[in-house]
Amino acid sequence: MALASATGKPCHNPPIVKKICLSVGDRSEERTVESWFADAKPIDSLEPEIAFRLWDQFHPAPEHQPEPLDLPEFPRASRLLARTSEVTAHEAELAAYYGRVAALARQHALKIHQVRQYFWMDLRLDNEEADVHLSFPWYDTVSSMDHFLAAVAGNDQGMLHDDQDQGWAVEAWAFDGTLYIRQSNPDSDDEPGQSVVLPRADLQARIAPLRERTAKLMAYLAKELGPDVWLGGEVQSAGPFDQR
Template sequence: MEPWFAHAKPIDSLEPEIAFHLQDEFRPVSGGPAEPLALPGFPRAERLLARTSEVVGHEAELAAYYAQVVAAARRHALKPDQVRHYFWMDLRLDNDGAGVELSFPWYDTFATMDHFLAAIAGNDQGMIYDDQDQGWAIEVWARNGTLYIRQSDPEADDDPGQAVTLPRAGLQARIAPLRERTVKVVAQLAKEFGADVWTTGELPSFP
């Protein structure tokens, strides 16, 4: 057992969700004048975030939003990699009642997120996931049907991080439909948009 297991906060589960980051303006040059982007009109809990559960049935509308980004990029003769950040995604796991939120600030494609989700969904024991990048780290251990998850800042000596413990089966039951829904949403979005920018983040050319 890791020493921090003893201090992990027991919770019943976490609610995982994947979302698409939205921006209401396009800036061809950092710090330069901005051009407005019309946001999708479908209902969302957060103005600049479209959860996969909210996107279902509205993929064409979201694709139209991304088409604005491409049109603006073409007007300013920008390359696809110069507007990649307009297509970023977001993964969060939270439990509002327990005041717990786990974020993955360096994961912006479904492929990177799915490595984590697949580890939780599997049956491996011991340390099943470990990653870190610029002021952020996460490690996940599985032991006898229980998960121990800690998120911390490895660059801060005085940061104990946030550690939780929860039943693995409950989180697995929530992850399965999330992965399935995200795959379907991205596939439909790619069909409407003309390219899949969200699975791996690769966009060799504009559609």
């Protein structure tokens, strides 16, 4: 398959080699791209999902014993994770769970920044059949996750996303409808990480309903609870953490 140039003209190098063709004015030139493209695992698709991290205990302070925290009862694959697809039609039950978190925080006179971990979320890209599991451990709010999702969902070519934090890095590239994603550990030469290549349109088609579903859930929770903690925003004065 040929790569698209910056002007939309096809280049004749295959997408997994180390060179791509770019048209600059009336000239064509080759530029080196990432060497890991050649080792990327070809897959048909990835399933993107965002999940709420749940806790079955509330830890008010190091000197206090943890207190039990009742979990939502709706069906889900993982006891301490609630995927957006699982929460649909159970929004009130999830809101009630977070209401219990807020009540315990008020009881111990805790501010939102002291209990923010109870509102963390997870973003994952999985293909069970191909045994591919890409995680984003440093993205714990919708706003941080959406930078990646929006980049893949758009139409830009070349490097779409590049980020790293302690022991983790992710990068995504796109050329002519083909998407390359790599997760690695920049602090270790002994961990090869995971790299995949797949059709961009398929992942885009899955990202669109995920973003829509997540936005609706965030709006519901914000309406019920006040502070928009999942989006990384600031606490509203009349929210459930208000100590008045």
